[in-house]
Amino acid sequence: MHTSMQRLRFMQGNWAVEAYLMGDAGDWVSTPIPSETSIYPIFEGSAHREVMQVAYGELVVNLFFSWSYDRYRQVYRMISCDDQSGLMSVMEGNFIEGTDTVVISDVRAGTSMLDAEGAESFSQLASSKTSEDSFTDIVSESYDGGHTWNPIFKAVHTRK
Numbered sequence: 001m002h003t004s005m006q007r008l009r010f011m012q013g014n015w016a017v018e019a020y021l022m023g024d025a026g027d028w029v030s031t032p033i034p035s036e037t038s039i040y041p042i043f044e045g046s047a048h049r050e051v052m053q054v055a056y057g058e059l060v061v062n063l064f065f066s067w068s069y070d071r072y073r074q075v076y077r078m079i080s081c082d083d084q085s086g087l088m089s090v091m092e093g094n095f096i097e098g099t100d101t102v103v104i105s106d107v108r109a110g111t112s113m114l115d116a117e118g119a120e121s122f123s124q125l126a127s128s129k130t131s132e133d134s135f136t137d138i139v140s141e142s143y144d145g146g147h148t149w150n151p152i153f154k155a156v157h158t159r160k
Helices: 003-011
Strands: 013-022 028-031 036-042 047-056 059-070 075-082 089-095 101-105 120-131 134-142 150-159
Touching: 003 047, 003 059, 013 047, 028 047, 075 101, 089 120
Parallel strands: none
Antiparallel strands: 013 028, 013 036, 013 150, 036 047, 047 059, 059 075, 075 089, 089 101, 101 120, 120 134, 134 150
């Protein structure tokens, strides 16, 4: 395993998931899916992969995620795709110095989504190791090119 991928090793395993969507009142509202997920190493540990579902009300979206580390540019990179838009998103970033939180976004890659009105919606993921057996993901969106971020989804992972 590449040494930089070891920093993401905390994500690997089988997880119970408590998932939340941001409600209209600015509070986290529980959503039943996902309730579990598995993240496993691929390519002898040089990357890892996850397949999961997320419920947005009645709509259930199937997604996959793959992480790797670009040792030449010294950034973590994640690709994702879903069965609704078919958009392959590329997000990249790094750990916040002195923390166990990695923050990636699609701002530099330019693989943002367009909303129903055609406005560009960028995505950011902050993944924080909270203990040896837990981590939390927070997904945020930006409509101003990444200057400000609004949280939209949270997933609290607890090792099974």
